[in-house]
Amino acid sequence: MTEKELMLSGQLYIAKDKELAEDFSRAKKLLRLFNQTTEEEPEKRRDIISRLFSRSGKDVWIEPPFYCDYGCHISVGDSFYANYDCIVIDVCDVTIGNNVFFGPRVCVYTAAHPLSAAVRNTGLEYGKKVSIGSNVWIGGNTVINPGVSIGSNVVIGSGSVVTKDVPDNVVAAGNPCRVLREITEEDERFWRKKELEYRRGKK
Numbered sequence: 321m322t323e324k325e326l327m328l329s330g331q332l333y334i335a336k337d338k339e340l341a342e343d344f345s346r347a348k349k350l351l352r353l354f355n356q357t358t359e360e361e362p363e364k365r366r367d368i369i370s371r372l373f374s375r376s377g378k379d380v381w382i383e384p385p386f387y388c389d390y391g392c393h394i395s396v397g398d399s400f401y402a403n404y405d406c407i408v409i410d411v412c413d414v415t416i417g418n419n420v421f422f423g424p425r426v427c428v429y430t431a432a433h434p435l436s437a438a439v440r441n442t443g444l445e446y447g448k449k450v451s452i453g454s455n456v457w458i459g460g461n462t463v464i465n466p467g468v469s470i471g472s473n474v475v476i477g478s479g480s481v482v483t484k485d486v487p488d489n490v491v492a493a494g495n496p497c498r499v500l501r502e503i504t505e506e507d508e509r510f511w512r513k514k515e516l517e518y519r520r521g522k523k
Contacts, residue, residue: 402422
């Protein structure tokens with residue numbers, strides 16, 4: 321297997337590899353172009369992200385600056401929004417569903433390193449995939465660690481460090497992040513009522 325194949329399969333690999341270096345360099349060039357765009361160049365921003373990611377759905381918007389390792393291992397669905405200073409370390413696949421919102425400084429890490437210093441110092445590393453479902457809001461300064469799966473219809477409180485999987489339909493927060501409660505029908509009714517009040521007030 322090539323170093324890239326080892327990397328994407330979650331096995332130990334060495335990052336100092338020609339193929340990986342080329343992918344890394346390509347991403348850095350696209351990120352430089354993206355992060356230098358102005359607010360008057362929305363189409364250019366969208367075009368760069370569509371070239372950077374493996375999949376970019378409709379209505380994807382990322383506020384510069386944005387950083388990642390390769391980009392080509394990131395897949396996002398429709399209506400994705402990431403606020404300032406988002407970092408995605410995508411040595412393994414990062415899959416994000418529809419209607420997902422990231423607050424400022426959300427970090428998604430797939431990279432990991434051996435606990436043995438002797439092995440770690442050889443340059444060997446590995447990664448674990450991260451997946452995020454649909455209809456998810458992740459608060460600012462949240463860190464999502466390697467191997468984590470976040471379900472759909474989830475709210476992650478700001479400043480959380482997500483080290484374990486989060487199920488569907490919950491509010492979770494903390495360091496380490498833990499489930500605080502379920503999102504209920506009462507929540508749905510409350511916010512639908514607030515939405516209706518807003519719309520009536522706009523008439």
